[in-house]
Amino acid sequence: METIRIERKGDICHVILDRPDKRNAMNSVMWEELGTAADELNAMEGVRCGILRGEGKSFCAGIDLSLENNELLSLMQEQNKATLTRGMWDLIRRYRSSYEKMSNIPFPLIGALHGHVLGSGFELSLVADFRIAARGTLFAIPEVKLGMQPDMGGCARLAKLIGQPQARRLVYTGEQIDTDEAERIGLVQIVVEPDELMDKAEAMAAQIAANAPLAVQSAKKVFLRSMDMPLSAALEYESVTASTVIIAEDPFEAFAAKLERRDPVFKGK
Secondary structure, three states, rough: OOOOEEEOOOOEEEEEEOOOOHHHHHHHEEEEEHHHHHHHHOOOOOOOOEEEOOOOOOOOOOOOOOOOOOOOHOOOOOOOOHHHHHHHHHHHHHHHHHHHHHHHHHHHHHEEEOOOOEHHHHHHOOOOOOEEEEEEOOEEEHHHHHOOOOOOOHHHHHHHHHHHHHHHHHHHOOOOOOOOHHHHHHOOEEEEEHHHHHHHHHHHHHHHHHHHHHHHHHHHHHHHHOOOHHHHHHHHHHHHHHHEEEHHHHHHHHHHHHHHHOOOOOOOO
């Protein structure tokens, strides 16, 4: 891929936005390659946790407004309003599907954020299961300042994450917030010094990877599915998935290891 790298280190996989000269701003190629990267991650065996990060000075500075590889700007030259509306709808759905694929990979994905997390990059960060940010990172979803509405989850997904009032505040104002504010409202779960970001992300990935993979992946399914369920249905789904996990080999290994005073060796079976 041109704009994204995947680096595997044992059972941990790094997904790296790789346009550092553009602060990893999103263009048409990167949007398409996000979907390709998600497909590759889905096909990998033995991966237990992923880290989503950006190369260079920023995680992602939003939309690339240069003309190169920019379907959005090309489409906006269309004069017929009906054609433009239909074209934009198709484009947004296609690009958003890459975010959905990344959100639905089977193992947890940690967002490791630094520099600028803006616009479509802000929305991309929301697909991670949780976010760690380097102190000094700046966040904003400024689409309204450009005459646009967030369209990659900046309204719907953000509201589910931090609640409607805080999401509305960030979207309606387009204001920029720092890591302290991001942590306060629940956008970011952990804040570390810049030189500690990757150490912390990798340590947490290793902590997750050390647990029983079937149990972790099943829990992720419950989190994803329950977002759109009434509580009673979500609780029933949780019970059903838990009952299938507990009959696997890993729970028996965990109990045996505890009795034998050793660390368990989980096989994901």
